[in-house]
Amino acid sequence: MADAASRLTTLAENLLGAPPPLRIRAWDGSEAGPPDAPVLVVRHRRALRRLLWKPGELGLARAWVAGELDVEGDLYEALDRLSRLLWAPPRDVDAPSRSVLDPTLRAAARDLLRLSGPRVWLPLPPPAEEVRRRQGPLHTRVRDRQAISHHYDVGNDFYELVLGPSMVYSCGYWEDGGTLEDAQRDKLDLVCRKLALKEGDRLLDVGCGWGSMAIHAAKEYGAQVTGVTLSREQAAYARKRIAEEGLTDRIEVRIQDYRDVKDGPYDAISSIGMAEHVGSLRYRQYADVLYGLLRPGGRLLNHQIARRPERDEAAYRVDDFIDAYVFPDGELAPVGRTASILEEAGFEVRDVEAIREHYARTLRAWVTNLESGWKTALRRVSPGRARVWRLYMAASAVAFERNRIGVNQVLAVKTPEAGGSGLPPRARSWTERP
Structure with missing residues (x-):
């Protein structure tokens, strides 16, 4: 498991199609990525297991809440850099999509599995702070x-x-x-x-x-x-x-x-x-x-x-x-x-x-x-x-x-039938009454 950070950086670049916006420090102490960026600290490879079972935001959130992920440096800058990926404009519908059979994606998935450690086939329970699945109609x-x-x-x-x-x-x-x-x-x-x-x-x-x-x-x-x-x-x-x-x-x-x-x-x-x-x-x-x-x-x-x-x-x-x-x-x-x-x-x-x-x-x-x-x-x-x-x-x-x-x-x-709103004629002069 030597140099896990470099492997994670390569994996992220293969998945994102661009270099990751944050520097990564892995559980083995290794670091990789842009030197002047905030550091995403992967404290434990359980975080990767969470992403495998819940790819995307919820998997990341569970790892954060569990203390398996952290940020060193400016948290706002780190979130802003990540937001440019999460909030990117929708892909052009005419642009080619990447198939799950894409060799690069398949290689990234295999490396993620290897990095995730033993028992990767077993999901981790979510942190206790997570709301359990709710039943019944909304907003009763x-x-x-x-x-x-x-x-x-x-x-x-x-x-x-x-x-x-x-x-x-x-x-x-x-x-x-x-x-x-x-x-x-x-x-x-x-x-x-x-x-x-x-x-x-x-x-x-x-x-x-x-x-x-x-x-x-x-x-x-x-x-x-x-x-x-x-x-x-x-x-x-x-x-x-x-x-x-x-x-x-x-x-x-x-x-x-x-x-x-x-x-x-x-x-x-x-x-x-x-x-x-x-x-x-x-x-x-x-x-x-x-x-x-x-x-x-x-x-x-x-x-x-x-x-x-x-x-x-x-x-x-x-x-x-x-x-x-x-x-x-x-x-x-x-x-x-x-x-x-x-x-x-x-x-x-x-x-x-x-x-x-x-x-x-x-x-x-x-x-x-x-x-x-x-x-x-x-x-x-x-x-x-x-x-x-x-x-x-x-x-x-x-x-x-x-x-x-x-x-x-x-x-x-609640304007009455006579039509008078009761507001003063000049906007934002709230305390006057006719």
């Missing part, structure tokens, strides 16, 4: 509750380390020189201003998380807030914060599915980073429910990650790594589709603000928090869970920076 109340628990009920102390004191799990709204806390406060305030909240307004915060939006709306704008979440850990944390702020008379937090909220009408609804969990099958229902909960003239602020449209939307499939380790059953939609469904439900979409770059910067701040507190993180969650969060946040930052995904605030109004 039970299945949604399980998916939310997987992502959010991993320990409030872990999220405190990653998110910082604001405990806001969506992108901030940055100004030059500002801190993460400044950016999150400014984002919450932007939402409140777009909703034109005032003293006594009833606000429904859908997917209220750890209570930050509810507290800001009640404390700074005098709103009466109902927050709903499916996460028991989030609800407990939010209630404690609300009590400490002396706001129990203004804020109620419920462990409740948004579909079961029946006590409208509300003056405004905020949905910040929640709609990604709804799914395409249920999105019209989501829009209908929120429309029905608003009074005439009420406003919805829908803050949601969006993907780029596919040439063939029917071919869209959820990212394997994200589905298995991060957001089970989560789905992204193009912003145009989101706006269309909101209007189909009866809303008038009045404003769409794209803040893609803000999310990239927020994710980098969260990664910095995690990396600087790595030893503490490992006392709060499993090493595999910490590796999941580091990879998904860093990779998501690259995806936002390269315009693979975006995030948008969509302001929609």
Whole structure:
């Protein structure tokens, strides 16, 4: 097994048709590849077994979560270099394809088998952090509750380390020189201003998380807030914060599915980073429910990650790594589709603000928090869970920076029959009312 790195580099070049973008260090200490590139560390040849049984992203993810793969050097640069392979434009349909009988591919497969070690015919169990195969229809109340628990009920102390004191799990709204806390406060305030909240307004915060939006709306704008979440850990944390702020008379937090909220009408609804969990099958229902909960003239602020449209939307499939380790059953939609469904439900979409770059910067701040507190993180969650969060946040930052995904605030109004939206005549002057 001498010089495994050179063999891996040759194997990768044969499979990719180009030199690998990263330097490789193998389990035997050997290195090969471009000298100035970040280093992909293959700590154990079990990683190759995982790739043989699950070629592509899921096999790589399992090896990463298990600690069999790592990166030395700039993680963002490494992911950016890899993304140029993963996110390359579709191959020209007229270009010749490489057959499985191609001698080069067959030789690469044989070498991969030899490098993978004994018992290569036996699959390795996936890391414990992976969601097990799910049964039944998507986005039932039970299945949604399980998916939310997987992502959010991993320990409030872990999220405190990653998110910082604001405990806001969506992108901030940055100004030059500002801190993460400044950016999150400014984002919450932007939402409140777009909703034109005032003293006594009833606000429904859908997917209220750890209570930050509810507290800001009640404390700074005098709103009466109902927050709903499916996460028991989030609800407990939010209630404690609300009590400490002396706001129990203004804020109620419920462990409740948004579909079961029946006590409208509300003056405004905020949905910040929640709609990604709804799914395409249920999105019209989501829009209908929120429309029905608003009074005439009420406003919805829908803050949601969006993907780029596919040439063939029917071919869209959820990212394997994200589905298995991060957001089970989560789905992204193009912003145009989101706006269309909101209007189909009866809303008038009045404003769409794209803040893609803000999310990239927020994710980098969260990664910095995690990396600087790595030893503490490992006392709060499993090493595999910490590796999941580091990879998904860093990779998501690259995806936002390269315009693979975006995030948008969509302001929609339940415009009354008389036709008045209640918005001021000048765009982005949110607090005025006629």
